[in-house]
Amino acid sequence: MTLLNRITIDPTICHGKPCIRGMRWPVEVVLDLLGSGMTIDNILEDHPELERDDIIAALNYARILLSGQIPAAA
Template sequence: MNLLNRITIDAGICHGKPCVRGMRWPVEVVLDMLGTGMSVEEILDDHPELERQDILACLQYAKLSLSGHNIVDVA
């Protein structure tokens, strides 16, 4: 399964920022939680609407964003 399919962009949700599965969970918020030291397990415990694959998708999206690849081409 392509994890990037879990990342959606909709102008009507979070001002068009990349989000997890059309929910109001921007990729940047998930990355921020990881960056503050939260473990994947802590995030999942605190936010049961998220799934482990959602967090992995956010990491993959960030990696591709920084690599200079066109995300549309690789998704």
Template sequence: MSNLLERITVDPSICHGKACVRHMRWPVEVIIDLIASGMSFDDILNDHPELEKEDILASLSYAKISLSGKTLEEVN
């Protein structure tokens, strides 16, 4: 899982410091919203070719860690 989590970055100069995918302006919360809206991984990847399947999996892993009360630093 830690390899996937390397795809999640936090940079104060990108999206107000929210957890994002690979220093892009793709906050984890937006990826989770896309999944919650019913989009499949394939739908997301077809609509947003800059994303990779591993980015979606990393976002889900990050969300799980956040809900557990841990931080990204504690896991990496």
């Protein structure tokens, strides 16, 4: 599984926002947690359903969007 395959878009989950592995974990929420000062380890400790690669995938997804590229929907 490539990292970006961890990002899914489903109109029936979180109003079609990009989410982590089909769960109700929008990419924007993961980015908010990081932006609030939490480390990856803090997030994983508080939310064991997430994996390190999920967080890295969220960061890569955001980077691709900001670069002007459009990532393929998983």
